[in-house]
Amino acid sequence: GGLAISPAMKQSPSSQACARREQVFRRRIFPEATAADWADWRWQLRRRARTAAAVACALPELSARERLALAKAKVWRMPLGITPYALFLLSLEPPDGPLRRTLLPDAREGRVVQGELRDPLGEKAHEVAPGLIRSYPHKALLLAAGDCACFCRYCTRARTAGKAPPEPARALAWLRKTPEIRDVLVSGGDPLTLGDARLERLLQALRRIPHVELIRIGTKVAATLPQRITPALVRMLRKYRPLWLSLHFTHPAELTPRAAAACRRLLDAGIPLVNQTVLLRGINDDFETLRRLNEGLLTLGVKPYYLHQGDLAAGTAHLRSTMAQGRAILRQMCGNTTGYAVPLFMFDRPGGGGKVPLGPAWAR
Numbered sequence: 271g272g273l274a275i276s277p278a279m280k281q282s283p284s285s286q287a288c289a290r291r292e293q294v295f296r297r298r299i300f301p302e303a304t305a306a307d308w309a310d311w312r313w314q315l316r317r318r319a320r321t322a323a324a325v326a327c328a329l330p331e332l333s334a335r336e337r338l339a340l341a342k343a344k345v346w347r348m349p350l351g352i353t354p355y356a357l358f359l360l361s362l363e364p365p366d367g368p369l370r371r372t373l374l375p376d377a378r379e380g381r382v383v384q385g386e387l388r389d390p391l392g393e394k395a396h397e398v399a400p401g402l403i404r405s406y407p408h409k410a411l412l413l414a415a416g417d418c419a420c421f422c423r424y425c426t427r428a429r430t431a432g433k434a435p436p437e438p439a440r441a442l443a444w445l446r447k448t449p450e451i452r453d454v455l456v457s458g459g460d461p462l463t464l465g466d467a468r469l470e471r472l473l474q475a476l477r478r479i480p481h482v483e484l485i486r487i488g489t490k491v492a493a494t495l496p497q498r499i500t501p502a503l504v505r506m507l508r509k510y511r512p513l514w515l516s517l518h519f520t521h522p523a524e525l526t527p528r529a530a531a532a533c534r535r536l537l538d539a540g541i542p543l544v545n546q547t548v549l550l551r552g553i554n555d556d557f558e559t560l561r562r563l564n565e566g567l568l569t570l571g572v573k574p575y576y577l578h579q580g581d582l583a584a585g586t587a588h589l590r591s592t593m594a595q596g597r598a599i600l601r602q603m604c605g606n607t608t609g610y611a612v613p614l615f616m617f618d619r620p621g622g623g624g625k626v627p628l629g630p631a632w633a634r
């Protein structure tokens with residue numbers, strides 16, 4: 271189908287109007303919940319939609335395609351999980367809208383096309399300690415959580431989604447004795463689904479390793495659970511600087527007043543923000559959508575860092591766009607948007623060959 275534009279995006283409502291709509295949704299779908307519940311990230315996580323019935327209750331208008339896929343849990347490539355906050359965003363879209371396709375299952379997830387892999391980045395082969403992936407000489411990826419606020423249907427790590435991560439003790443021991451590693455990227459799952467205390471123990475342990483100069487956290491909560499960015503969390507995080515956050519916004523409809531407030535809080539604490547987006551077929555693989563997303567991110571103080579060509583993850587062919595399309599969009603960006611808004615277009619080679627840039631390629 272064509273690109274559906276949600277009414278929220280077209281009118282770009284004021285934060286007051288947005289808050290009112292959120293309140294109407296909360297009272298209708300979660301009548302027992304207070305405004306304080308809605309603002310509480312733990313309440314949001316507890317009340318995630320995990321079943322077809324819960325989704326149908328929150329989104330009474332479903333397309334035949336959405337209904338069919340929701341009824342076929344056996345073909346889902348990963349669990350279903352959508353926060354009430356994200357359900358609210360989906361409720362603003364027409365059936366089959368862009369954000370709906372990132373979070374609602376699709377019957378085509380059960381189909382695996384040639385070349386697709388369960389572990390597309392060969393992470394198992396590069397695992398130097400449980401949950402620690404080293405594909406580059408000087409940096410490592412620590413999978414610190416299995417859970418996410420919401421499960422993106424195009425996830426590259428569907429195989430571990432929702433599962434408990436390994437204890438970090440052995441990964442930390444390996445890092446301590448490997449002085450080449452100057453940069454640790456904490457990811458998962460989403461590390462910000464961990465509680466403050468558990469996350470702080472991990473950051474503290476990393477900071478105590480003298481050769482780990484830079485800590486990065488990869489998280490999608492700014493888009494799917496902005497309530498997680500509490501003053502207490504930010505006070506804790508700022509102690510472990512230099513710390514960068516890599517966010518994951520996919521579509522301009524995610525740039526809400528709550529998301530903006532979460533970014534502002536992090537920036538005010540001196541935590542720089544970049545964004546990573548996956549190029550998704552019919553969702554954001556057109557110039558106008560990515561221009562609005564990336565210019566919108568800049569106004570929130572977030573630098574668009576990577577645009578990823580979809581990994582060859584099993585069951586994601588229906589969501590994967592093409593390298594040619596990504597390159598064409600980047601070419602169009604050149605001169606037609608702020609230079610800061612142009613990300614690097616990356617492909618993570620199957621089997622763990624590492625990321626390679628596909629653009630911007632200015633020359634034709």
Ligand SMILES: *Cc1c(COP(=O)(O)O)cnc(C)c1O
Nearest residue numbers: 403404405406409410411455625
């Ligand atoms: C993507 C990735 C990183 C970080 O890569 P940058 O290009 O530095 O952002 C580190 N380790 C692994 C295994 C990765 O896949």
